[in-house]
Amino acid sequence: MTLPSDDDDRTVIRPVGASSAPTPAAPPAPAPAPQDGGSNLPIGTYLGEFELTGVLGEGGFGIVYLAWDHSLERRVALKEYMPSSLAMRVGATQVQVKSQRHQDTFAAGMKSFINEAKLLAQFDHPSLVKVYRFWEANGTAYMVMPFYEGITLKDWLRNHGSAPDETWLMTLLAPLTEALAVIHRENCFHRDIAPDNVILLAGSERPLLLDFGAARRVIGDMTQALTVILKPGYAPVEQYAESPDLKQGPWTDVYALAASIYYAITGSTPPPSVSRIVTDGYKPIAQTHAGQYSESFLTAIDKALGVLPDQRTPSIDAFRADLGLGEAGSFGAGVTLMPSAPAPSRASPASAPAPAPAKRGMGLWVGAGVAGLAVLGAVGYLALGRSPAPAPAPSAAASAAPIDPVATPAPPPPVAVASAPETTPAATPVATPPAPAAQASLSIASEFDRVLRESHADIQVSASAPKTTLKIDRDDLVFGLRSSQNGFATVLALGPDNSLIRLLPDSLHRSIPVVAGKPLRLPPDRIPIGDPPGPTRLLVIVTPEQRDFSTWGGREEGGYLSLPTDAGTLQRVVQEAGTVSPLVGRARNCSTPDCARYGAAEIRLDIVR
Known part of the structure; x- marks a missing residue:
């Protein structure tokens, strides 16, 4: 076939x-x-x-x-x-x-x-x-x-020649598994994952899952044309002939994604799943490629390629856990489920954020002997647009149930969203922008959302971390970014105690230049993870010129700028900033309309003990 x-x-x-x-x-x-x-x-x-x-x-x-x-x-x-x-x-x-x-x-x-x-x-x-x-x-x-x-993953691998390293593959897997977790929570499955159905966008190499080919599958089902539907090597056995013992579900996408990574590592697909039922000739890559990648990484791929569903990694969250990426359920970067009926874009907080304490309970930075070497306390978020509670376990139904549309089938008015060869991560809403929020709903979290929502389409920024679950006193903060234009990076961190820190620039690195199309690994110096545990939001902003945050009235702590988050300060800086969020900062020595241009992306982490 x-x-x-x-x-x-x-x-x-x-x-x-x-x-x-x-x-x-x-x-x-x-x-x-x-x-x-x-x-x-x-x-x-x-x-x-x-x-x-x-x-x-x-x-x-x-x-x-x-x-x-x-x-x-x-x-x-x-x-x-x-x-x-x-x-x-x-x-x-x-x-x-x-x-x-x-x-x-x-x-x-x-x-x-x-x-x-x-x-x-x-x-x-x-x-x-x-x-x-x-x-x-x-x-x-x-x-x-x-x-x-962009270029398909299949073509990228062909052009690259050699197998990519583990860091590159983990950077690929992090956003792809987050995206799959989003659709799986709605009991929807992709069922067509393969290297030729993933593209790496030009300039950033951000991976994008192509559309699901639903019409192709339905027509193939009705005409009994399995050659139209399935890709040998990537399709698990339950896609060939579903039975009560071989239901399709999240594990179906897990298999196909793992098979794609297997192909990236070995240059060939796993043996077709139907042949493995009779005689399983699969050779675990934990054995064939031992020493080339970490044992935990290879073992996670092998487990996800179990030939029968009950032998396989059962869900994307379990796959992420095996890879060390952590559960994507409540802190996947840039995830929004658009409402099927008019509704506020996000829930208002139950109360205004409390003033930041003079002394943070986490002891945000602990001196490490040299300036700039600091312990980053977990910095999380206050209010997101949807509940962070885990979604119900998806059904094992073979196909997704119909979902109400967000627009009527007849042509609606065009959505005012700028488009470019690459879309800005998590910054291009599909729904109509909400009316300005009342002052009572102001929060740092809502300003994070605003920065992402109002990001300019001509400055494409992508950011990702190889690990999104980080252990206190064991892991370091490591992430990377790309921008479609030259500029300067600003990185803000929002904590579970509502603390707001400008991580970059810091006292040792007064500017963080970004070269268009060139990956930038950050931070320049080691930042080990420290207390307290909790969910984390990192906001990465790229602007044509350096930005100034003096209007916030912040103070330096351990080489980093700590910004006040009390309601009074937030209301003041929002009013002073005018049409842009104060989290973008003010342009230095710039008075043209271009001063307000920026691109933004977000990374969400979970800090654990």
Whole structure:
């Protein structure tokens, strides 16, 4: 069973170095005359406010176009449901089923296509594809997404030549497992994870899970075309023939993700799962690659590749725990589940934050003999937009239940979200921005959210940590960032006691320069983890110029700037900052509108004993 080469209903990614498309700042060039041949719409066709400017890819189940959004003046990817084996183009835009006997299959595939759009529109995670809007027209359906540029993980591995090291793989796994944890909490499963279904975005190499190919699976199910559905080596046995003893669930995605990492390490896939049922020829990589990676890392991959579900790592959170990443349930970076009905963007805190104590109970920094070597106390958050309580265990149902849409199927007004070749992690909301919060709801946590929400699309920032669960007195704080533009980094930390610290710049490093496209490992000096335990928020901001925080009236402690968080100070600095959050700081020696530009990303950690 092999996957057909033209099976491409996924979001198509323009490879880095491919022919250029119109820049986001300018409208597209005049469209060439329409050409016959093929089922794609002619270049220059308008679908609502979207003008088609190119074809990014055409597969057996859909066509992805490059389009220009004339309303918001941005490039987008527009995906059309068009199963070429079942339907044909009639006239300029209409899609018609070829034969009445295909009608039910076509309709089921389109329903699945729409449900997938609804599903993706409800999630906002930097490693999940965003859906701006979707609608039905012309006998078919469409969805509009950001235009992503990058390279598939499969192509990256092929070009790289040698196997990536453990740090690189852990940096890849951290956001991917967080994204899967988000959809699993809603009892939804990807079921199509493979190296060619993960892309690394240009400039940052941030991983992105492509859309789920739901229409492809439904049509394959109805036509009994397993070759369309499954990828040998990545598909676990329960996907071949589900039975009461072989249900699909979170463990199904665990297997496929682990198989993708196995491929990255070995250059080949694990033996097909169906053959392993008869004679299991799988050789544990904890044996074949001992010494090249840590034993715990290799053992976690082997466990996740158990051939039967009851022999396998049961959930993404369990997989993260085995990898040392910690549970993603309440502190996955940049995760938002968009509401299915109008609702406040986040709950107001029960009360205003208490003034920061003069002496922090955690003894935030303990002198270590040299300036700048300090113990970072856990710094967590006060109020998030959703409850951090663990979600109910997902059902073992073979497919996700339909989820109410966040928008009506008819074309809604365009969402005012800037788009660029790469989207800013956790900073591009799908929902309409809420009205300004009342002063009573002000908190440092809400300002963290505001910074991420108002991040500028032209400064793409990604940040991640190889480990998000850190042990007191045992682990050090280590993370990395990338930016699409040159600038300077600021890193703020918010603690469980509502303490706010500017970690970087510090007394030894008065500026943290960032070079566009170049990974930056931080911090420059060792920061061991100290008391107290609790959830952590790190806010990473990149600005074209250095920022000043003097209006906060903070004080230096142990080489770091401690900022007051009492309600009075917060209200004052918010009012003084005007249209931007005071957490961004003030530009030094800058009076142009560009002074307010910044990119931001967030890392959430859990500090434990």
